[in-house]
Amino acid sequence: xxxxxxxxVTRCIYVGKMNDNAKKLKIATEELKxxxxxxxxxxxLCEEQQQMKRLDKVQTWLRQADTVIKEAEEYFLMxxxxxxxxxxxxxHKMEKKICKKLxxxxxxxxxxxxxxxxxxxxxxxxxxxxxxxxxxSDEQTIGLEAVSGLVWRCLTMExxxxxxxxxxxxxxxxxxxxxxxxxxxxxxxxxFDFVLWVFVSKNLNLQKIQDTIREKIGFxxxxxxxxxxxxxxxxxxxxxxKRRFALFLDDVWEKVDLVKAGVPPPDAQNRSKIVFTTCxxxxxxxMSAQTKIKVEKLAWERAWDxxxxxxxxxxxxxxxxxxxxxxxxxxxxxxxxxxxVTIGRAMxxxxxxxxxxDALYILSNSPPNFSGQIS
Numbered sequence: 001x002x003x004x005x006x007x008x009v010t011r012c013i014y015v016g017k018m019n020d021n022a023k024k025l026k027i028a029t030e031e032l033k034x035x036x037x038x039x040x041x042x043x044x045l046c047e048e049q050q051q052m053k054r055l056d057k058v059q060t061w062l063r064q065a066d067t068v069i070k071e072a073e074e075y076f077l078m079x080x081x082x083x084x085x086x087x088x089x090x091x092h093k094m095e096k097k098i099c100k101k102l103x104x105x106x107x108x109x110x111x112x113x114x115x116x117x118x119x120x121x122x123x124x125x126x127x128x129x130x131x132x133x134x135x136x137s138d139e140q141t142i143g144l145e146a147v148s149g150l151v152w153r154c155l156t157m158e159x160x161x162x163x164x165x166x167x168x169x170x171x172x173x174x175x176x177x178x179x180x181x182x183x184x185x186x187x188x189x190x191x192f193d194f195v196l197w198v199f200v201s202k203n204l205n206l207q208k209i210q211d212t213i214r215e216k217i218g219f220x221x222x223x224x225x226x227x228x229x230x231x232x233x234x235x236x237x238x239x240x241x242k243r244r245f246a247l248f249l250d251d252v253w254e255k256v257d258l259v260k261a262g263v264p265p266p267d268a269q270n271r272s273k274i275v276f277t278t279c280x281x282x283x284x285x286x287m288s289a290q291t292k293i294k295v296e297k298l299a300w301e302r303a304w305d306x307x308x309x310x311x312x313x314x315x316x317x318x319x320x321x322x323x324x325x326x327x328x329x330x331x332x333x334x335x336x337x338x339x340x341v342t343i344g345r346a347m348x349x350x351x352x353x354x355x356x357x358d359a360l361y362i363l364s365n366s367p368p369n370f371s372g373q374i375s
Contacts, residue, residue, distance in 0.1 A: 021095060022076065025102045029072040032105055035112045036065045042218045046118035058117045065108055068101070075101055116193070117218050144172045144337065147295055148179040154291050155180070155246065155273050161266025163275045164289030170336035171295045173277035174250055180275065181248050191271075193243035200276075202253045209261050210236060213247075229260075236262030241270070249276035255286035297335030304330050306337060310344025318351040325356040332363040 039062060046052040075098055147165075154160045165173045181197055184190050196216045198209055210232045214224065217239055224232070241264045249256065258274070259265065266272040276287060284292045298306065307330040308316055316323055329347065333339040343359075350356060 021098045021102055025072055025098055025105065026076060028102060028105045028109065029069055032065055032109045032112070033069060035109060036062060036069070038221070039112060039114060039117060042114075042117045046218060052118035054118045055114075055116070058114055061108070061112055061114075065112065068105055068108055072101055072105055114218075144176050144179070144295070147172075147176050147293060148183075150293060151176060151180045151275060152183065154293075155184070155275075158268060158271070160290045161273060162287060162289045163273070163291045163293065164284035164287060165275070165277045165293050165295055166279065166281050166284055167295035168297070168336070169279055170338040171297055172337040173295050175337065176295060177248055177250055177275060177277050184246060191244065192246045192273075194240070194245040196245060196247045197250070198247070199250050200252045200256060202251070204254055204256065206257070206261055207232070209256070213240075213261070213263070233260060233262030237264060240264050240272075244271050246273045246275070249274065252276045252278040252283055252287070253280075255283060298337055298340070299335070300331075303333065303335045303337075303340055306340040307333065307344045310341055311348050315348055315351055319353055321353040322351070322356055325353060325360055329356065329360050329363060332360065 039058065043054045043058060043062075047054065075094075078094060078097075151163060151165070154163045165176060167173055181195065184192065184195055194217055196213055198212045198216075200209065207229055210229070211224075213236055214232070217236070219235065219239060221235075227235070240262070247263060256276075263274070264270060264272065266274055276289075278284065278287075281292065281294070297303075304327065307326070311326065316326055326347070329343065330340065333343055343363075347356065347359060350359070
């Protein structure tokens with residue numbers, strides 16, 4: 001009787017420990033599942049939307065996590081069978097296996113907090129740490145090479161953290177920003193952990209900027225949408241303050257409070273850079289730009305060359321009267337590269353003088369817009 005009672009107590013102790021650890025293993029396994037799903041979402045975002053390549057260490061971790069989750073789930077079934085078998089030796093062995101598997105799950109879980117999950121593949125769409133290569137036509141960059149070179153040099157200067165590009169609409173500010181962004185991404189050893197592109201636009205929305213940055217840095221959290229603006233800023237700051245980043249802000253109409261958005265100010269210590277485009281020189285001052293670069297209109301000779309390149313020599317020479325009218329049309333574009341490109345392409349198939357005179361009439365009464373049409 002005494003021996004049986006002692007045996008029963010011993011078995012109950014082993015079964016009790018095993019059940020406790022089995023519960024802990026189940027909880028840890030569910031947490032690892034959630035973490036694995038989170039990492040995979042970030043990877044898919046980078047691969048499908050930004051055409052990046054997942055890091056080898058991330059792929060290895062995902063494979064290890066998947067294996068240990070399957071093994072843990074098998075242990076749940078085995079522990080149920082062992083606890084009902086009534087054998088002390090069986091319960092004791094199972095309890096040791098569960099303890100070992102629990103430590104393994106916890107160890108893998110501790111290695112799953114990745115700040116960066118993918119890298120640039122060097123092609124269109126990829127980016128360092130979530131950057132984005134923007135498509136750009138080489139034909140639009142004529143006359144802007146010097147400005148692009150100046151911005152590029154500013155990225156290498158220690159005392160310039162914030163760079164503002166300003167000039168009238170259509171002068172090529174976005175083209176310059178695109179060139180510099182792409183050049184930076186094409187150099188794998190560019191020294192930046194994150195290359196981030198954010199389109200700001202006229203209606204400033206700080207949370208939209210935060211959400212864009214959050215996607216670019218690969219941070220996905222199911223609770224993100226329920227976080228306040230301040231909480232989002234704190235999380236962005238936590239990640240970016242540990243990294244060197246280049247942030248490109250396109251089409252800024254008013255001061256963007258980057259600190260409020262969670263972006264650490266560039267300084268000599270973090271060596272990060274912020275480059276933005278705006279139509280207003282005043283915005284450059286409000287954004288505390290250390291370097292202000294005015295993007296000028298094209299000189300006539302270069303404007304005419306760009307226009308002819310987009311129209312095509314065959315069209316220009318298709319009728320004796322077209323060349324003269326074409327020059328007047330080009331002049332109406334007022335040295336704006338984007339208007340030289342859009343209107344030039346629109347006129348590429350027009351080979352009668354009347355069509356060109358109609359275009360000149362329209363331009364004389366309404367300036368060109370930048371959607372590829374004559375308004």
